[in-house]
Amino acid sequence: MPQEKDTPVFHGFGEMDHLVGLHIALAHGTVYRHFTESLSHLELTQKQATMLWLVDEHAGIAQTDIAKLMRMDRATTMAIVNRLQARDFLVRGKSKTDRRRQTIDLLPEGKKVLELAKLVIAEHEEWLKDKFKTRDIDRFVSMLKTVYEK
Amino acid sequence: MPQEKDTPVFHGFGEMDHLVGLHIALAHGTVYRHFTESLSHLELTQKQATMLWLVDEHAGIAQTDIAKLMRMDRATTMAIVNRLQARDFLVRGKSKTDRRRQTIDLLPEGKKVLELAKLVIAEHEEWLKDKFKTRDIDRFVSMLKTVYEK
DNA sequence: TATTGTTATACTCTATAACTATA
DNA sequence: TATAGTTATAGAGTATAACAATA
Numbered sequence: 607m608p609q610e611k612d613t614p615v616f617h618g619f620g621e622m623d624h625l626v627g628l629h630i631a632l633a634h635g636t637v638y639r640h641f642t643e644s645l646s647h648l649e650l651t652q653k654q655a656t657m658l659w660l661v662d663e664h665a666g667i668a669q670t671d672i673a674k675l676m677r678m679d680r681a682t683t684m685a686i687v688n689r690l691q692a693r694d695f696l697v698r699g700k701s702k703t704d705r706r707r708q709t710i711d712l713l714p715e716g717k718k719v720l721e722l723a724k725l726v727i728a729e730h731e732e733w734l735k736d737k738f739k740t741r742d743i744d745r746f747v748s749m750l751k752t753v754y755e756k
Numbered sequence: 757m758p759q760e761k762d763t764p765v766f767h768g769f770g771e772m773d774h775l776v777g778l779h780i781a782l783a784h785g786t787v788y789r790h791f792t793e794s795l796s797h798l799e800l801t802q803k804q805a806t807m808l809w810l811v812d813e814h815a816g817i818a819q820t821d822i823a824k825l826m827r828m829d830r831a832t833t834m835a836i837v838n839r840l841q842a843r844d845f846l847v848r849g850k851s852k853t854d855r856r857r858q859t860i861d862l863l864p865e866g867k868k869v870l871e872l873a874k875l876v877i878a879e880h881e882e883w884l885k886d887k888f889k890t891r892d893i894d895r896f897v898s899m900l901k902t903v904y905e906k
Numbered sequence: 907t908a909t910t911g912t913t914a915t916a917c918t919c920t921a922t923a924a925c926t927a928t929a
Numbered sequence: 930t931a932t933a934g935t936t937a938t939a940g941a942g943t944a945t946a947a948c949a950a951t952a
């Protein structure tokens with residue numbers, strides 16, 4: 607099956623290959639897709655799973671602190687919290703010391719789905735880490751942190 | 757201003773810190789946000805700018821090949837092409853050798869906005885690369901390619 | 907004045923499914 | 930049978946603006 611004249615197969619990005627941001631976006635897209643497929647049976651997205659796990663580790667955390675940690679807008683955080691609340695995965699409460707704040711805590715259903723998700727996420731991480739030599743992983747993570755920290 | 761008992765400042769992800777996928781997502785989010793702000797005056801997203809640049813480098817490319825390069829679904833690609841077409845940035849044509857295929861080419865308006873975008877993208881890339889030691893950048897890119905290639 | 911949460915709104919990306927035309 | 934493009938549809942994330950309550 608010969609290649610047609612105006613239907614070449616393109617292998618690279620040419621000039622754009624120098625764009626670090628492009629490679630980050632492509633890597634993220636690939637991981638995001640694999641993550642989404644892995645957790646499709648639980649109907650959990652990457653953001654949702656991350657938030658559940660975060661709330662589990664920091665019971666009573668406020669939305670503002672979730673937003674800071676996940677590097678999201680307040681409104682974006684609201685949207686995700688609302689979706690998880692609608693499925694009875696978490697519950698909002700009142701802060702005792704600052705009446706502007708609300709506390710977020712997992713409900714039994716949320717705890718249950720999180721535990722299931724953790725198993726799949728572990729497999730997903732294996733798939734990802736298997737692409738690297740073990741000794742390279744820490745260095746890769748450190749470079750990624752360089753991008754988003756501070 | 758003392759920290760309240762139920763409003764601690766959280767610095768890390770604890771157990772989740774081992775998740776490579778999480779760090780990729782956070783790094784991408786940071787770069788995505790900076791890119792979007794940088795190009796807001798042109799009203800171009802990261803995907804849209806990437807596609808314009810790609811079409812510029814590969815005149816007459818088919819949607820399928822754009823999709824493969826950008827690691828996107830066919831329908832997703834359609835949506836982005838449609839938006840750029842609606843703004844007269846590109847035009848669809850007919851392939852001479854395969855009547856199922858369409859060719860995509862830049863229009864003058866698209867070429868103009870791309871050239872403006874390239875200037876801003878160069879600044880954006882400087883912002884990103886300044887976070888690294890020069891000699892680390894190639895290694896970082898190579899690791900990112902490891903994630904999404906093949 | 908600044909912070910926290912909220913609501914309303916709008917846009918982009920993403921994917922699935924089903925369809926037509928062509929190879 | 931497989932590929933390319935299309936349409937319809939739906940969900941998720943993202944952000945802005947404006948508002949109320951509280952610090």
